[in-house]
Amino acid sequence: MPRNGDKTREQIVVAATRLFYGQGIKAVSMDAVAEKAGVTKKTLYYHFTSKDELVAATIAARDQPTLDLYRRWFSETEGTAADKVHGLFIKLGRSVDTPRWRGCGFLRTIAELANTPAHPAVKAGAAHKKRFEAWLEAELRDHDIPGAAALARQLIVLLDGATTVMLIHRDLDYVETAGELARGLVEGARRTG
Secondary structure, eight states, X not given: OXXXXXXXXXXXXXXXXXXXXXXXXXXXXXXXXXXXXXXXXXXXXXXXXXXXXXXXXXXXXXXHHHHHHHHHHHHHSOSSHHXXXXXXXXXXXXXXXXXXXXXXXXXXXXXXXXXXXXXXXXXXXXXXXXXXXXHHHHHHHHTTOTTHHHHHHHHHHHHHHHHHHHHHHOOHHHHHHHHHXXXXXXXXXXXXX
């Protein structure tokens, strides 16, 4: 069972994540985070000495749950490795096809802080994307797909591109098209390998 301080810290991270995702990092004040979390500013600053530290904590908190979600989607999809990769796109599309979706939180954070590449949240977001790529490469290797490292990188480009275009157009067809391209890449690697 978490200690009371851990629970308060988690409560702050959850509130900040919702606010940053919904309104953008720069638009949200620490006062707004404290209010949303139901804590005093003193308590907020006890747990996070700066807004930068809090933003990095929100990114870190989403890392493992996001990886776990994609792992689950991959394992639940039946068929070949190509089918499983295609399934990632289909399940992503279904999960983001809602008016409340505002894009990939990792990409949005990195984009909003692009002028500060040394920001801890930018580093955490980049590390998440690398971990995701490494996970996908390992899955492809486990399914005996040749060129797994290069293929995983191509699939990440497609996945991140699909989420970006989906955000722009709010049209699920873009994610489905990317999923078909991804399936073709995996099938092509299997045939040529």
